[in-house]
Amino acid sequence: MRKGSLYVTVLTLLLLGDGWLAEAARGTEDGSEEWGYVEVRPKAHMFWWLYRSPNRVDDPSKPWPVVLWLQGGPGGSGVGIGNFKEIGPLDSNLKPRNSTWLQKADLLFVDNPVGTGYSFVEDPGLFVKTDEEAATDLTTLLRKIFNRNERLRKSPLYLVAESYGGKYAVTLALSVLKAIEAGKLKLKLGGVALGNSWISPEDFVFSWAPLLKDVSRLDDKGVKKSKRVARKIRRQLRSRQYAEATDSWSELEGLILSSSNSVDFYNFLSDDGTDPVSMEAAELTRGVSMKRCFGYSNYLKTSANQDINFDTLMNVIVKKKLRIIPANITWGEQSGSVFSALQGDFMKPRIEEVDELLAKGVNVTIYNGQLDLICATKGVEAWVKKLKWKGLKRFLSLDRTPLYCGTGSGTRGFKRSYKNLHFYWILGAGHFVPVDQPCVSLDMIAAVTQSPAST
């Protein structure tokens, strides 16, 4: 791991009778990293890991930002996937990542909801069943981390989400604002960024077939069958049969896979099983998990770039560094139990929450990879058009600004902003935008967080 990372700072240490740490926080000697558990409810323990940026500049007119990364799944480990595979300082071979977002902001990773990654519950009844319950737990975590920390409180907090994480982000933002108003939470909310986020399942399931037809991946017959299942999902959502809608969603994924000779749901142009992020991340693909796991292990075996098995990294190497993970907690990339517990909330839209945030003047950024299927840009544009926000008409009428990055002259994306709504179309990226387009993603996070870091 990083040099000088001999643990030392012990902030809180409550040793329970049965021998493991309920609330412990530790960090590196130089203060660049801190991590710990917060008992967000009795017997429900959430793990967090904060990295302080070495690039921090203190500019009184532009406070240094903090990014809270919210992984999807539900049940995907932010501490593992987001940190080591996407935006953290080290990659999954523990080599420095030159595109790390730590250059622009402090980074806070969590294993959310409880039961994900290193987080755990002592009783299976304690998994969250709704996005709101997840948001309440996260708010409790933020109170524990921010209220006691003068320095952090001066940094605006940006909630940056991927995939299912978008549903947590918007519910969390509302919960955070409420807690701030009630005087229970001391922080400044900078904004929300929704990357390829599952905000409106209905709009996504209707986007899949037409999109795949346009790029030759489905034929008319496949489209017809898919539309039938999508309509069933809509009926189920309208009659509030959310768990049934989750089953139908799974059915539709299976149907699309069989009609398309197994299109990759995270990048409809990638067809060689070399998606850079693990297939086992299994975000939003319960229906196809068998195929995913298989593809992932094949990839690991054949990849020349992967020296360290990811499971060994998280369950041996990282555990040893952190020192506070209970011996009987096995880190997993994607928790099936967390997913199942959310089955009744999984298909619920969160468009109204986005509207509430826009009405409150919170900066909302939407960014989407062009080649994603599961949370396709086509579906995102459809739900954005359903917003009741007063600025929508004007927003939709504005021209987009092209984005470039690095030395190349190629178009990397487009951006459109009006008042507090911002939309980035990222070209050449699938579901995992920071992995596929690190250069433009880094520029984007700097702009979103108004980072004072020099470029």
Ligand SMILES: *[C@@H]1O[C@H](CO)[C@@H](O)[C@H](O)[C@H]1NC(C)=O
């Ligand atoms: C980061 O590394 C990659 C591959 O190692 C390279 O292609 C890219 O240009 C580097 N980016 C920067 C900003 O140095």
Ligand SMILES: *[C@@H]1O[C@H](CO)[C@@H](O)[C@H](O)[C@H]1NC(C)=O
């Ligand atoms: C881990 O071990 C402790 C006792 O050392 C026990 O109380 C706890 O229930 C165990 N957790 C799991 C998930 O098995």
Ligand SMILES: *[C@@H]1O[C@H](CO)[C@@H](O)[C@H](O)[C@H]1NC(C)=O
């Ligand atoms: C929203 O972001 C813009 C920059 O994109 C910034 O000028 C503005 O102050 C932000 N608003 C809030 C409420 O943070």
